[in-house]
Amino acid sequence: MPPLSITLPSDREIRVTRTFAATADLVFDCWTIPALIRRWLGPADWVFVTCEFDARVGGKWRFVTRGPDGFEMGSSGEVLEITRPDWIKTNELYDMDWTGGQTLNTNAITEEDGVTTSVLTILYASKEARDGARATPMAGGMEMGFTRLDELLTDMPAY
Numbered sequence: 352m353p354p355l356s357i358t359l360p361s362d363r364e365i366r367v368t369r370t371f372a373a374t375a376d377l378v379f380d381c382w383t384i385p386a387l388i389r390r391w392l393g394p395a396d397w398v399f400v401t402c403e404f405d406a407r408v409g410g411k412w413r414f415v416t417r418g419p420d421g422f423e424m425g426s427s428g429e430v431l432e433i434t435r436p437d438w439i440k441t442n443e444l445y446d447m448d449w450t451g452g453q454t455l456n457t458n459a460i461t462e463e464d465g466v467t468t469s470v471l472t473i474l475y476a477s478k479e480a481r482d483g484a485r486a487t488p489m490a491g492g493m494e495m496g497f498t499r500l501d502e503l504l505t506d507m508p509a510y
Contacts, residue, residue, distance in 0.1 A: 354369075354494050355368065362481065363474055363478055363481050364473065364474050364475070365472070365475075365489075366473075367490075367493060368468065369493075369497050370466055372501070372504065374467060375437060375461065375467045376435070376436045378460055378462075378469060379436035381503060381504065382458060383433075384404070384406070385404050388402055388404060388414075391502075394492055396418070396419045397418050399414065399415070401413050401414065401415040401425070402414055404430075406430065406433060407433065408433060410429070410433075411428070411429055413425070414426055415446075426444065428443040429442055437460045437461060438457075438459060438460070439457070440455070440456065440458075443455075443456055449484075451476050451477055451480030451483065452475070452477070453476065454476070454480075456471060457471070458472075
């Protein structure tokens, strides 16, 4: 699949679009089931210390990952809206608040002819926070994870 696309739809948003050769149900599960999330999210040399996701409205989620140098990065939030297999809306706050406050994340998942597109829109607290996030290597890290997700989806039976 082609690499991710990043656009800036407003002065506070980053939109990440990526396609996957899999059904929307499989892609949705990979975004919401901790055992699957652990297998793809983030760079391969980072490991999950904590991976929790309660996939229902009001459900809490928590991710803590550890890099090869021992540095740990954690974030958590709440599921605000969820409709299988096409919509996930959460809020997020990093433990080391490098994003300048809470973000609002919406993931619109659509399928056409067995190809699923995930459009993740991240709304930041300010333009400065958005610009700070954009200046990080987030795109490269996300694409590393999405490449791992491609591999995981290839190994999963369709349903």
